[in-house]
Every structure is written in C-alpha cells, then in structure tokens.
Amino acid sequence: MKQIHLYIFGIGNVGGTLIDQVLQSHSFFKQQHHIDLRIVGLANSKRVLIDLEGISLDWKEKFGTRSGIRESDSFYKISSLYDATKIAVDATASKEVSLVYPELLENDFNIVTANKIGNTLSQDFYDQIRTVLISKNLQLEYETNVGAGLPIIQSVKDLYSSGEQLFAINGVFSGSLSYIFNRFSEEEKPFSEIVIEALKEGYTEPDPREDLSGNDVARKLLVLAREAGLKLEFDAIQIESLVIPSLRTASLNQFLEEVKSLDPVLQKKKNVLKEGEVLRHLGELDVLNKQLKVSLKAVRKNSAAGQLKGSDGFFEIYSESYATNPLVIKGAGAGKAVTARGLLSDIIKVSKTTQEVLMIR
Ligand SMILES: NC(=O)c1ccc[n+]([C@@H]2O[C@H](COP(=O)([O-])OP(=O)(O)OC[C@H]3O[C@@H](n4cnc5c(N)ncnc54)[C@H](OP(=O)(O)O)[C@@H]3O)[C@@H](O)[C@H]2O)c1
Numbered sequence: 001m002k003q004i005h006l007y008i009f010g011i012g013n014v015g016g017t018l019i020d021q022v023l024q025s026h027s028f029f030k031q032q033h034h035i036d037l038r039i040v041g042l043a044n045s046k047r048v049l050i051d052l053e054g055i056s057l058d059w060k061e062k063f064g065t066r067s068g069i070r071e072s073d074s075f076y077k078i079s080s081l082y083d084a085t086k087i088a089v090d091a092t093a094s095k096e097v098s099l100v101y102p103e104l105l106e107n108d109f110n111i112v113t114a115n116k117i118g119n120t121l122s123q124d125f126y127d128q129i130r131t132v133l134i135s136k137n138l139q140l141e142y143e144t145n146v147g148a149g150l151p152i153i154q155s156v157k158d159l160y161s162s163g164e165q166l167f168a169i170n171g172v173f174s175g176s177l178s179y180i181f182n183r184f185s186e187e188e189k190p191f192s193e194i195v196i197e198a199l200k201e202g203y204t205e206p207d208p209r210e211d212l213s214g215n216d217v218a219r220k221l222l223v224l225a226r227e228a229g230l231k232l233e234f235d236a237i238q239i240e241s242l243v244i245p246s247l248r249t250a251s252l253n254q255f256l257e258e259v260k261s262l263d264p265v266l267q268k269k270k271n272v273l274k275e276g277e278v279l280r281h282l283g284e285l286d287v288l289n290k291q292l293k294v295s296l297k298a299v300r301k302n303s304a305a306g307q308l309k310g311s312d313g314f315f316e317i318y319s320e321s322y323a324t325n326p327l328v329i330k331g332a333g334a335g336k337a338v339t340a341r342g343l344l345s346d347i348i349k350v351s352k353t354t355q356e357v358l359m360i361r
Helices: 013-024 026-033 059-066 074-079 101-106 123-136 152-161 175-186 191-200 215-227 252-257 259-271 336-353
Strands: 002-009 035-043 047-050 085-090 109-113 166-172 277-286 291-300 312-319 327-332
Touching: 002 013, 002 074, 002 336, 013 026, 013 035, 013 059, 013 336, 026 035, 026 336, 035 059, 035 074, 035 336, 047 059, 047 074, 085 336, 101 109, 101 123, 109 336, 152 166, 152 215, 152 312, 152 327, 175 191, 175 259, 175 277, 175 312, 191 259, 215 277, 215 291, 252 259
Parallel strands: 002 035, 002 085, 085 109
Antiparallel strands: 035 047, 166 277, 166 312, 277 291, 312 327
C-alpha cells in the first residue's frame, strides 16, 4: 500500500472542506487506488499541527489545543525523517506561501494548489519552478486555479500539448462575480448587500476586492495564457476595476465598513442597460494577439453568458479544431465543496504517479 503524506497550508473554507473529504474517502482510496492518504500536517498563518498517524475527525479540536507556533521549517524537519511521498497542499490565498514553493520542491514536496498567486508571479519565477520540477521529477498540479473544479486547465493543456493552435479563451471566469452579477442583474438589492452575502457564503476571495478589482480573473487569464504557451507578465493585462480608488488601499475592515460606496457606480451601470440585457463580468484572452482583458459588460439575456445561473463559470475555447464552434465548459465555478474536490482529484493524480514507499529511516 502506497503511503502519501499530505501537509495542508490553509484550513479555511477550502482547506477545511478538503480535510473532511479526505477523511471521508480514506477507505475508498485504499480499496480503489491502493493509496493510504494521511494528512500529517496542518497549518494556518500562525500555527501548525503535526500528527504522523494521520489526523482524524477531531482535527479542529486538536488544532485548537495541540498545535504549536508555526516556524518556517516546521514541516521539513518531520518530513525528512520519512520516505513517504510528500504533497504540500496550498489552500491559502497567500503570496508568502507561494514564495515558499521553491523551498518545498528543494525538500522533495510535490505541490497541489488552489492558490493562483504562485502561477502568476513573474515569468522568471514561473520558469524557475518548472525547471526544478523537471530536475527533481516532482509534480505541481493546479486545476482549481481556474474554474474551481471544472476541467479548464487540463483541456487547455491537452490541446496545447497535442500541437493545436489556440486562438482565444473567453467567458465568465469568476464563479464569485458570476454569482454577484447574476443576482445583481435580477434582484432589486444594493450591490454591496449582495457582495457581503457572497463573502459570508464563501463565494468570494477572503478579501472581496481581489474579485471586484478584476485581479482574480486577471490571474486566471494569465494562468491560461501561460498554459497556452505565452510568456507574459501580470501588468500586461487590461483590467477594469470595480473598486473605487479610495477603497483600493484601505484595510479589509475599512473596505467592509464602506462597501456601500460602490453602490452608486454599479447602480448607474445597471440603470443604463437596454431591454433584454444583463451585466456579466467577462475575461477575454486573445492568444494570437497576446491580449488579455477583464471587464464588466452588458450582454443579451438570451446569450450563453446571459443565461448563466448561480455561481456558474462559463468558458469558450477557440482553436484550430474548434474555430467556429468552440469547446464550451460550463458549471459551478466557485464553492468550497467543488474546489476541495478538485484539489483532491489533483492529489490522487499526483499520488498515482509517484512510486515511493514509507520507510522510517
Ligand atoms: N472558495 C472558492 O470557491 C475557491 C474557488 C477556487 C479557488 N479558491 C482558492 O482557494 C484558496 C483558499 O480560499 P478559501 O476560501 O478557503 O480562503 P479562507 O477561508 O480565507 O482560508 C484561507 C486559509 O489560509 C490560511 N493562511 C493565510 N495565510 C497563510 C500563511 N501564510 N500560511 C499558512 N496558512 C495561511 C488562513 O489562516 P488564518 O486563518 O490564520 O489567516 C486560512 O486558514 C484561495 O487561494 C482561493 O483563491 C477558492
């Protein structure tokens, strides 16, 4: 039986749900894949819990009572004692954790991440990570970076690696903004109220400005652009921000206190819609011209984007074979359950392709 040790950074909406899913499916993975998947490390921004037997259903209580202060090498000291396959799971939105990827790879960790930041720092950092992955024969999986659990990245990877010329990828990239604008277009509620409800329900990023500023969608476009072979930096992306300038650098608390001040601008955009139009937040990646754009647009209600419901994501991929009739992927584009399941699917992918056996040195 292959032993896999998981070290999870981030135990919030997505990380916490992932832990529950791993524990619930533990016997299934043993029977189906001959994998003994153990969560041996948990960390939030301040504390860390290590349990080499594998944490169990009482993990929240144990994290509260038995966790210690997190140090930069908390996981490496323990993991170096074992020859198990090691997977670090990044379920944070933290740049600090992304910057640790080279060190994790140096310490022989594979990485599975929902955090888009690591893939959208400089092109140099991106290339450096890929070089180390090849030289150390490790894996980095990040399907949940775009479209939560939807198979967007794998589809683009498969097309690109088979020699297909990609032309464009367009759509509603953000499940959170899909949820917000699907509701805002239909309901007579102030924009800010819908944003706060979306935050409370776990649809938005921990700081909703990451969504509203367009940065989150821009990061997704950049992840896909790099997957399609383009070498680009984040600042090449044309982004329409929905956050008014005075709130862009405010603290999160101050932003939440003053979020109502976004209402007049958004209400004005809603008031000028023509009959049969709705607002949709769109991402556009023009691969041929290397142009990436994030904007809020009025679209026909009966168009594919206009018909979206809930937190649906919607992606159209145009390429040589899909030139006039695009490859369309649509479905729940946000939510902790689908995102955690997407992470778990990546974890199983890594687990099945690694061949190490636990041996206590
Ligand atoms: N929610 C979705 O639908 C969805 C969809 C696709 C992708 N994602 C991605 O999933 C990631 C997590 O989202 P979430 O909704 O679960 O966020 P969340 O509920 O705010 O949880 C974030 C977790 O990360 C921890 N954290 C922050 N900085 C850290 C650090 N430096 N070291 C270790 N842990 C740290 C936080 O710990 P503290 O409590 O100590 O701060 C918290 O446990 C994000 O990158 C997001 O973009 C989410």
